[in-house]
Amino acid sequence: MLNNSAFIRGPLLQAALLIFVAGMLYRLVRVIMLGWSKDNIPTMGSKATGITQSYLKGLLIFPFIPWVKNTFSKNPVIYLAGGLFHLSLFVVIFLGAAHMLVWKSLLGFGWATLPFPIVDWMATAGIVAMIALLIHRLTNPVLKLISGLPEWLNWLFVFLPMLTGYLMAHHLWLPYENLFTLHILSISILLIWIPLSRISHFIFYFFSRTIHGQEFGKRGVRP
Amino acid sequence: MTTQDAMNTFVKDTGGWVASQLEACTRCGICADACHFYTATGNPEYAPVWKVELLRRAYEQKFTFSGKLKLALGIDKKITDADLNHWSDLNYQACTVCNKCSMACPMGIDLGSLLAGVRSGLAAGGFVPEDLAKAVKLQLEEGSPLGMTDEVWEDRLEWVEDDWEVDIPVDVEGADTLVIFSSIEVMKFPTNIAAIAEILNAAGENWTVSSTAREVVNFGFYEGSEEHTKQFLKILLDGAKELGVKRIVVTECGHAYDALRWHAAHMLPEANDFEIIHITGVLGELVGAGRLNLKPGFYDDLDAGTITFHDACKIQRKGGHIQEPREILNLLAPESFKEMTPNREQAICCGGGGGVIAIKDADPLRFKSFELKIDQVNRVGAKTVAMACSNCRLQFVDGVGHFDLDWKITGLAQMVADALIEEE
Numbered sequence: 001m002l003n004n005s006a007f008i009r010g011p012l013l014q015a016a017l018l019i020f021v022a023g024m025l026y027r028l029v030r031v032i033m034l035g036w037s038k039d040n041i042p043t044m045g046s047k048a049t050g051i052t053q054s055y056l057k058g059l060l061i062f063p064f065i066p067w068v069k070n071t072f073s074k075n076p077v078i079y080l081a082g083g084l085f086h087l088s089l090f091v092v093i094f095l096g097a098a099h100m101l102v103w104k105s106l107l108g109f110g111w112a113t114l115p116f117p118i119v120d121w122m123a124t125a126g127i128v129a130m131i132a133l134l135i136h137r138l139t140n141p142v143l144k145l146i147s148g149l150p151e152w153l154n155w156l157f158v159f160l161p162m163l164t165g166y167l168m169a170h171h172l173w174l175p176y177e178n179l180f181t182l183h184i185l186s187i188s189i190l191l192i193w194i195p196l197s198r199i200s201h202f203i204f205y206f207f208s209r210t211i212h213g214q215e216f217g218k219r220g221v222r223p
Numbered sequence: 224m225t226t227q228d229a230m231n232t233f234v235k236d237t238g239g240w241v242a243s244q245l246e247a248c249t250r251c252g253i254c255a256d257a258c259h260f261y262t263a264t265g266n267p268e269y270a271p272v273w274k275v276e277l278l279r280r281a282y283e284q285k286f287t288f289s290g291k292l293k294l295a296l297g298i299d300k301k302i303t304d305a306d307l308n309h310w311s312d313l314n315y316q317a318c319t320v321c322n323k324c325s326m327a328c329p330m331g332i333d334l335g336s337l338l339a340g341v342r343s344g345l346a347a348g349g350f351v352p353e354d355l356a357k358a359v360k361l362q363l364e365e366g367s368p369l370g371m372t373d374e375v376w377e378d379r380l381e382w383v384e385d386d387w388e389v390d391i392p393v394d395v396e397g398a399d400t401l402v403i404f405s406s407i408e409v410m411k412f413p414t415n416i417a418a419i420a421e422i423l424n425a426a427g428e429n430w431t432v433s434s435t436a437r438e439v440v441n442f443g444f445y446e447g448s449e450e451h452t453k454q455f456l457k458i459l460l461d462g463a464k465e466l467g468v469k470r471i472v473v474t475e476c477g478h479a480y481d482a483l484r485w486h487a488a489h490m491l492p493e494a495n496d497f498e499i500i501h502i503t504g505v506l507g508e509l510v511g512a513g514r515l516n517l518k519p520g521f522y523d524d525l526d527a528g529t530i531t532f533h534d535a536c537k538i539q540r541k542g543g544h545i546q547e548p549r550e551i552l553n554l555l556a557p558e559s560f561k562e563m564t565p566n567r568e569q570a571i572c573c574g575g576g577g578g579v580i581a582i583k584d585a586d587p588l589r590f591k592s593f594e595l596k597i598d599q600v601n602r603v604g605a606k607t608v609a610m611a612c613s614n615c616r617l618q619f620v621d622g623v624g625h626f627d628l629d630w631k632i633t634g635l636a637q638m639v640a641d642a643l644i645e646e647e
Contacts, residue, residue: 030286031246034239040495041488044543054331075256082251082329141267142252146276149298150289151250196289198249205330207243212331219485219543221568223331 005181008188016188023195028203043218050217051210057223058209077136081129088126092119092165123166130159150197157193160186226304229348233281236340244337245282247330248272254334257327259572260317263592269317271324271334277302277310278341311350314341315446316585319577321536326569335541342447351446354582359442359451366458367438368581369406376437379409380416387417390424394466395431401468402432402502403439403459405476407613415475415613418640419502425643426514430472436462439479444486445578452482453490459483460493470498472505475634477537477576477612484542501538503611506639507547510554521642522556527631528606530559533596533619534570535612548611548635555642563599571595573610575618593622600630611635 093099096119104110113119134155137143164183167173174182194200216223255261255270267273280302283290293299320342322335345351351359358368365372371379384391392398402423408415423430436459443451463471473480480501487494509515522530532548539545545567552560565571574592579585596619600608608630610616619632 027246027287031239031242034237034242034286036239037489039489040492041485042495042498058329058331075253078251078253140252141265142255142261142270142273143250145267146250146252146270146272150293196292198246201247201249201330204243204247207239208247208328208333209331211240211244211333212325212328215325215333215336216568219541221540221543221545223326 016191020191045220051213054213085129232347254324321572346448371406398431400430433462503544531605
């Protein structure tokens with residue numbers, strides 16, 4: 001186990017990071033290289049305004065003030081759980097003390113973090129949200145139809161680091177050292193998986209949001 | 224015409240614009256609840272994400288590492304004729320390309336244009352539903368999918384001029400404005416022709432119609448064939464050029480406006496030589512500038528119950544003319560005009576657009592989705608429903624007949640014309 005854990009925490013994690021960065025760069029460049037046609041149609045409104053509104057809507061209305069959308073009332077679980085999950089991820093990864101130290105060792109500088117109970121509460125909320133999303137995906141007819149092996153793996157590979165991290169922070173189940181190794185292993189799997197999967201939407205989000213803003217903005221319609 | 228042609232078109236049309244949006248989809252399924260066909264039936268196959276599935280598979284199999292891997296591992300299969308036939312039903316019968324789904328998408332994916340992309344491939348492969356293909360053929364042969372041949376056009380125009388006592392200038396060289404009607408109006412709502420002529424004459428516009436550029440309906444745009452779309456658009460632009468007009472006004476037709484205003488210049492750069500505007504925009508201008516002598520509160524005085532306005536996907540959400548109808552109705556019916564919810568850019572589609580109304584097999588589906596509209600109108604208690612799209616209007620008229628409703632269905636131009644104060 002000791003040999004394995006040294007491998008997991010060392011070369012495997014490094015290789016996974018490399019695959020993640022190279023894979024995402026490859027996908028980004030490949031999409032950009034497919035070419036972009038010029039839009040020379042006279043506009044009725046401002047594209048810049050549309051883009052600004054599009055991001056404001058994307059970041060604020062989805063999902064934090066969702067009641068303005070009439071689709072929300074039909075599907076509150078996915079809005080609330082989806083939003084909570086992303087918020088939780090952000091808080092734990094960037095504002096949790098343990099993770100900040102990892103960033104500090106990588107970047108050379110650190111920042112203020114939130115107290116453990118708040119981060120812990122957010123982590124719990126994230127895990128509960130993930131379970132709600134899984135149940136939703138298992139029961140909603142549309143999600144059942146559009147979910148194949150990759151979608152189930154997406155859920156699993158995102159859930160494992162959350163679970164192992166939570167167990168580790170609370171000293172549950174296995175000795176801390178072993179859980180730490182499992183945490184790193186699950187993160188390595190996730191990092192390798194991201195460029196192959198739709199979890200990469202965190203990059204392409206910026207394309208679709210911008211396009212959305214342009215398309216509505218040029219027509220003078222609120223996105 | 225084969226599956227291969229469809230695939231080639233998918234590949235050809237896939238630039239960064241399409242690819243980045245396909246990549247952004249997280250398969251969350253939220254778009255389903257925005258779709259009137261899904262909401263009305265609960266059939267998960269009507270979820271927009273699933274209608275785009277064909278394009279996504281084609282893209283991944285051709286361009287992405289994971290797509291090729293999935294194909295090699297047997298997780299995904301090659302696209303077959305049966306797939307294309309199936310997705311032809313989903314895309315032509317259960318989608319009006321109204322783009323409401325893009326408003327719901329948390330990633331903001333412009334699903335409407337991706338769905339139009341699916342149609343392009345289906346059209347190239349020859350998977351267009353028979354009724355739609357027949358209409359395209361008619362438009363190619365007779366210049367109109369609704370049988371508006373040269374003689375019919377001349378007869379109808381003459382009849383409108385006589386019966387409504389309006390002047391309709393034909394082929395006036397050097398006119399400022401070319402007005403192009405849709406055959407839906409000429410054949411089914413001739414009062415629209417009279418109304419628009421009355422309004423433009425009253426405002427003193429220097430306008431004309433053309434005997435060549437006379438059919439604004441574009442069934443090539445419905446089927447998704449760039450070749451046919453371009454061909455039909457070219458007739459209009461050539462006609463406009465011949466007469467030397469400055470601007471082209473599209474009358475109460477949604478998809479035709481979308482094609483001419485937002486797509487034509489991508490295929491035919493000369494489209495940018497003209498100002499292209501929808502009649503709703505013109506009405507807004509004329510009313511705003513006080514160039515029409517209208518009777519304020521005209522419809523309140525008639526005391527004919529509540530009036531509501533149906534937003535058409537191609538004229539309001541995708542066309543930008545959201546404000547003008549409100550300004551006009553608040554002038555003509557300040558008391559009796561009431562808004563439906565959701566409305567404006569969030570409006571629910573009539574269910575008949577995108578060519579759906581032309582496909583007989585889609586009738587049960589479009590009536591089913593019209594039930595959403597019935598519910599909306601009844602909630603506001605309206606007795607009159609106005610709109611600026613004759614395709615929506617046709618769907619409403621059909622719906623009123625099918626469900627035996629006591630609503631009056633009318634067009635915005637019609638409402639303005641009726642409220643004109645006759646000058647002695």
